[in-house]
Amino acid sequence: MKKEHSHNHTDALKDNGLKITKNRLEVLDVIGHSDSPLSAEEIFSKLPTNSCDRATLFRTLKQFTEHNLVEMLDFSEGFHRYGMHCEEHHHHHVICTGCKKIEPVPFCVPKEYELSLKRRGYSNIQHKMEFFGLCSSCT
């Protein structure tokens, strides 16, 4: 196979014990090149060779999510969205309730909150936080 996908993605797969396949590299490429999280259907329609089945796409997304390669997001739209997962660039979003545009926001859940939950006995604490509002163009 020609090396037309970033080395990063190949390594990411290897590091997680996943076999290197065209489908997987394409999915990672599509998600990696998007600046906002994509739905399965959007990913599907952006796959260059159109040789991937929906079932395979969902299996792939599930695995990637389990391996923390991608992050599954939920904006209560009736389906999920997927974005690259990286600790360093962890961020949240505002979704315009008018035009549905999705933008990153520069703030995260205060650390005290999760500390407080730790004190309550919780471990492995994760969070989700998203904002919704009418953007300036839609007002």
Place this chain on the structure above:
Amino acid sequence: MKKEHSHNHTDALKDNGLKITKNRLEVLDVIGHSDSPLSAEEIFSKLPTNSCDRATLFRTLKQFTEHNLVEMLDFSEGFHRYGMHCEEHHHHHVICTGCKKIEPVPFCVPKEYELSLKRRGYSNIQHKMEFFGLCSSCT
């Protein structure tokens, strides 16, 4: 119809221009008596007279949500959950990733965050924030 439902709920329906029906009062009762948000299926199975159709239940939940009588929550489970909505008792949750128990948490998104979005041009700002972790019993 016998008055076996709280006056509050009857009023809530009236205030929103919704007709008083057994289905609606039962749904409000079920949601009102639960200390954690319920899925449509859970609500359905708790309805006392079992005389409500799923279609009606969903229509009812949609209306209640639109009228801000109930709040639709999404914990990325593949379905929604519904809880009573009241401004004064607005709160968020921790969901145990083991036993799926849902508890309220006593903190909310910092006000500065939404102010910052307002400055960015957003209006009518809402937020979602939920926590996930292993609770002490599941560790």
Place this chain on the structure above:
DNA sequence: CTGTATGCAAAACCTTTGCATTGTT
């Protein structure tokens, strides 16, 4: 060669819609 990944078809699951009927006001 071994086990994983894939495609295809079918099903599962949650939710919505159309329409004729019933119930509330």
Place this chain on the structure above:
DNA sequence: AACAATGCAAAGGTTTTGCATACAG
């Protein structure tokens, strides 16, 4: 009487599963 609410049946949209085949390591 007028209009909203309901039940039933069917469909829609997203995601999962079973199974035989193809592919990566």
